[in-house]
Amino acid sequence: MGRAFVYVIVGGGVAAGYAAHEFVKRGVSHGELCIISEESVAPYERPALSKGYLLPEDPARLPSFHCCVGSNEEKLTPKYYKEHGIELILNTQVKSADVRRNTLQTATGETISYKILIVATGARPLKLEEFGVSGSDAANVCYLRDMVDAERLVNVMQSSSGGNAIVIGGGYIGMECAASLAINKLNVTMVFPEAHCMARLFTTKIASYYEEFYKSRGVKFIKGTVLTSFDFNTDGKVTAVNLRDGSKLPADMVVIGIGIRPNTSLFEGQLTLEKGGIKVNGSMQSSNSSIYAVGDVAAFPVKIFGETRRLEHVDCARKSARHAVAAIMEPEKTGEFDYLPFFYSRVFTLSWQFYGDNIGEVFHFGDFSGKTFGAYWIHNGHLVGSFLEGGTKEQYEAIAHATKLKPAIEDVTELERQGLGFALSMSRKPPPSQPIIVGRSGLVLDTKPIYAWHATAGVIVAASIAAFAYWYGRRRRMW
Numbered sequence: 001m002g003r004a005f006v007y008v009i010v011g012g013g014v015a016a017g018y019a020a021h022e023f024v025k026r027g028v029s030h031g032e033l034c035i036i037s038e039e040s041v042a043p044y045e046r047p048a049l050s051k052g053y054l055l056p057e058d059p060a061r062l063p064s065f066h067c068c069v070g071s072n073e074e075k076l077t078p079k080y081y082k083e084h085g086i087e088l089i090l091n092t093q094v095k096s097a098d099v100r101r102n103t104l105q106t107a108t109g110e111t112i113s114y115k116i117l118i119v120a121t122g123a124r125p126l127k128l129e130e131f132g133v134s135g136s137d138a139a140n141v142c143y144l145r146d147m148v149d150a151e152r153l154v155n156v157m158q159s160s161s162g163g164n165a166i167v168i169g170g171g172y173i174g175m176e177c178a179a180s181l182a183i184n185k186l187n188v189t190m191v192f193p194e195a196h197c198m199a200r201l202f203t204t205k206i207a208s209y210y211e212e213f214y215k216s217r218g219v220k221f222i223k224g225t226v227l228t229s230f231d232f233n234t235d236g237k238v239t240a241v242n243l244r245d246g247s248k249l250p251a252d253m254v255v256i257g258i259g260i261r262p263n264t265s266l267f268e269g270q271l272t273l274e275k276g277g278i279k280v281n282g283s284m285q286s287s288n289s290s291i292y293a294v295g296d297v298a299a300f301p302v303k304i305f306g307e308t309r310r311l312e313h314v315d316c317a318r319k320s321a322r323h324a325v326a327a328i329m330e331p332e333k334t335g336e337f338d339y340l341p342f343f344y345s346r347v348f349t350l351s352w353q354f355y356g357d358n359i360g361e362v363f364h365f366g367d368f369s370g371k372t373f374g375a376y377w378i379h380n381g382h383l384v385g386s387f388l389e390g391g392t393k394e395q396y397e398a399i400a401h402a403t404k405l406k407p408a409i410e411d412v413t414e415l416e417r418q419g420l421g422f423a424l425s426m427s428r429k430p431p432p433s434q435p436i437i438v439g440r441s442g443l444v445l446d447t448k449p450i451y452a453w454h455a456t457a458g459v460i461v462a463a464s465i466a467a468f469a470y471w472y473g474r475r476r477r478m479w
């Protein structure tokens, strides 16, 4: 027994939703496309789960955050898939794949065959057991990746009202959950091994701003140590968290955010893997020409860095999915995926964005005792990364634009002096016909002409305007 489709997407998350939207825009015929998802709901904007979904008042609930509302486009409810003849196979896990036969085997025993497969299986949270600590199954220990986790977290949070919440991990999930727990009036303590929060991205200076802000909202930090075990009551609930430094923290609930692992297992030994993900080319095509990979599971050539990377961010999931569909449907018109990495977070009243890469030397700017500040990363004499907290639409657009251009920076003191003004000046000026160099007297132009500059700058401006339209069309962001 089985069904056959021209296009099959395995996984029903962010990338799947945006891929489906792109297929429709490009004229996919009824009955050609199918999405297989182990989740029970149509693709949705996953970032909502740690933001709007956890709010104590007027929380976000489906259908309000189905894809593609995160980019201010139409909301793909189940009706949308039906109307466009897309088969949405929910509650169904794909158990195995045979890439030589172009088939997938589902947990319900069905064989589904494809001409073209898009792998959009995302990632799963790392479990404590993978680090030798048991207790993940306890009723008051929570992870956060999907709707089921989010619903469970809300229930545990409500039944722990006014109690102690311990958040293990100081990355994205830990920081966003800690903020939500504090807003829900729990006593929150964050525990992580690094010297400061968001250690993979933030500098000490940036991290200290957020940590102070969190502290002002009652969140405590225990750094430089890890969870070693739990104490349980007779019901199997966690009552305390034991740390390597010998301390014991009473706990009414625990949230674990210690990283993710891409879901590649269906294809191990069948497709080339790199950086923990499925290796793809600039068309998001894997080592098997009938199979594409997008989103968290894909390791793709990031042109601006000149190397293959795997990114775990929603903007990348959306754009890589759209790009793969374009490459599938109109290969002759679709170039290589040219992506500027973009990460963001919103916690409490704070909101930051980061573009590019955080390598090389870092130069901070702005008012770290106020609301707007940031940093530039300079590598091999070029601006490669920009961070901004508390920016306006125009300011975020400017740092994205400047980072994409990778200008040569000769005088870092001047760059520091100009701060955000540097990025703004680059976006306000008409595109120069020569590369930008920040010299001792501020912005100067090199004498070497680059003839492709006008065209490139035009494309970049268009791309950054489109990117920012994503984030500012709505008054109240829940994701």
Ligand SMILES: Cc1cc2nc3c(=O)[nH]c(=O)nc-3n(C[C@H](O)[C@H](O)[C@H](O)COP(=O)(O)OP(=O)(O)OC[C@H]3O[C@@H](n4cnc5c(N)ncnc54)[C@H](O)[C@@H]3O)c2cc1C
Residues within 6 Å of the ligand: 010, 011, 012, 013, 014, 015, 016, 036, 037, 038, 039, 045, 046, 047, 048, 049, 050, 092, 093, 094, 095, 120, 121, 122, 123, 144, 145, 146, 172, 173, 263, 266, 294, 295, 296, 297, 311, 312, 313, 314, 315, 317, 342, 343, 344, 345, 346, 479
């Ligand atoms: C709580 C939370 C908050 C986040 N906040 C931000 C943020 O603020 N900013 C940001 O940039 N990024 C954020 N992210 C990251 C972002 O959501 C991911 O990068 C994005 O969802 C990746 O999209 P994806 O489609 O690759 O994977 P996912 O959205 O995870 O989708 C994968 C899908 O595949 C399904 N699946 C997996 N294996 C199988 C199988 N064998 N059979 C059937 N189905 C399968 C899964 O059930 C899921 O539906 C957040 C993530 C989480 C969890």
